[in-house]
Amino acid sequence: MNAMAGRTPVVLIVDDEKTNLRLLSEVLRGEAKVVLAKSGTQALDKAARERPDLILLDVVMPGLDGLQLIRLFRQRAETASIPVLFISGLDDVKQEVECFELGASDYILKPFNAPAVRARVRLHLQLARQRDMLERLAHIDPLTSLANRRKLDETLAQEWSLAAQERIPLSIAMIDVDYFKQFNDAYGHAAGDEALARVASVLESRTRECDCLARYGGEEFTLILPGTSSEQARLILERCRLAVMDLHIPSAKEAAYEWLTVSIGIAACLPERHQAPEYLMSAADELLYQAKQKGRNRTVAQNLK
Numbered sequence: 001m002n003a004m005a006g007r008t009p010v011v012l013i014v015d016d017e018k019t020n021l022r023l024l025s026e027v028l029r030g031e032a033k034v035v036l037a038k039s040g041t042q043a044l045d046k047a048a049r050e051r052p053d054l055i056l057l058d059v060v061m062p063g064l065d066g067l068q069l070i071r072l073f074r075q076r077a078e079t080a081s082i083p084v085l086f087i088s089g090l091d092d093v094k095q096e097v098e099c100f101e102l103g104a105s106d107y108i109l110k111p112f113n114a115p116a117v118r119a120r121v122r123l124h125l126q127l128a129r130q131r132d133m134l135e136r137l138a139h140i141d142p143l144t145s146l147a148n149r150r151k152l153d154e155t156l157a158q159e160w161s162l163a164a165q166e167r168i169p170l171s172i173a174m175i176d177v178d179y180f181k182q183f184n185d186a187y188g189h190a191a192g193d194e195a196l197a198r199v200a201s202v203l204e205s206r207t208r209e210c211d212c213l214a215r216y217g218g219e220e221f222t223l224i225l226p227g228t229s230s231e232q233a234r235l236i237l238e239r240c241r242l243a244v245m246d247l248h249i250p251s252a253k254e255a256a257y258e259w260l261t262v263s264i265g266i267a268a269c270l271p272e273r274h275q276a277p278e279y280l281m282s283a284a285d286e287l288l289y290q291a292k293q294k295g296r297n298r299t300v301a302q303n304l305k
């Protein structure tokens with residue numbers, strides 16, 4: 001579902017009666033951008049295109065009726081989580097229960113009361129907004145605002161199967177701050193936190209829109225680079241490495257460089273469906289270890305067969 005923070009919500013109204021479409025549009029004036037559909041097929045098309053935040057759905061319609069439609073909405077990934085409020089002329093408990101069992105969020109009887117419909121729409125839009133926010137928070141690392149481990153795992157699984165399907169390469173980079181224990185010991189944990197947030201932000205500014213940068217944990221970050229060979233990934237990550245040095249965060253005295261630095265391991269491959277993406281992750285981790293062994297503040301990349 002759409003994240004609607006800071007924008008006008010979109011409500012799709014589905015009804016075969018023109019009068020009802022007009023009345024409901026009036027009710028929602030000023031509350032939402034209204035999209036209208038006169039039939040089930042039109043509703044499927046507009047729901048996929050407009051990605052509404054809420055659907056008001058008539059139960060009885062010629063062709064695809066409301067009950068068939070909600071089943072189809074629930075089956076399709078792009079509409080599966082959009083709340084559906086039924087508008088029904090039938091005061092029948094059995095039908096009402098069936099609607100809820102199919103995933104309806106509400107059941108409103110016709111003839112409807114305008115202020116009550118408006119209040120219910122407002123409530124469901126607010127619930128949807130809160131759910132979106134929780135969903136986002138569940139995927140964000142609070143210190144750096146980057147994707148967290150959970151989001152990283154989900155994205156990696158998606159990108160892996162997409163790359164396997166399209167026969168394109170995938171690179172993974174593991175990025176680890178050097179001598180960070182000593183940095184904390186020298187400057188304190190709060191300064192360590194601030195340094196991590198600044199490193200995260202500069203890494204993000206040097207990566208592409210299509211890449212996924214995540215905090216893997218502690219002082220370690222992971223970058224997923226879809227459709228990218230190890231040579232291309234190396235260029236991007238060398239820019240990242242130099243940008244971290246350019247922050248000019250003073251390092252601990254044990255470090256070999258004056259400024260805080262990172263070491264990077266990059267592994268790339270042509271993903272296969274039968275392989276698990278963890279294989280590439282552990283290869284990148286091994287290459288990161290090599291970068292540390294070779295003196296830190298460097299990038300080690302490898303194309304796996």
Ligand SMILES: Nc1nc2c(ncn2[C@@H]2O[C@H](COP(=O)(O)OP(=O)(O)OP(=O)(O)O)[C@@H](O)[C@H]2O)c(=O)[nH]1
Pocket residue numbers: 143176177178179180181182184188189190191192193196217218219292296
């Ligand atoms: N300030 C701060 N420190 C953290 C955080 N997460 C992990 N650390 C610290 O990061 C340090 C990581 O230490 P090590 O794994 O020994 O790695 P290192 O000192 O960077 O050494 P090398 O990786 O070998 O260069 C530990 O001291 C952790 O306490 C965090 O969120 N904030």
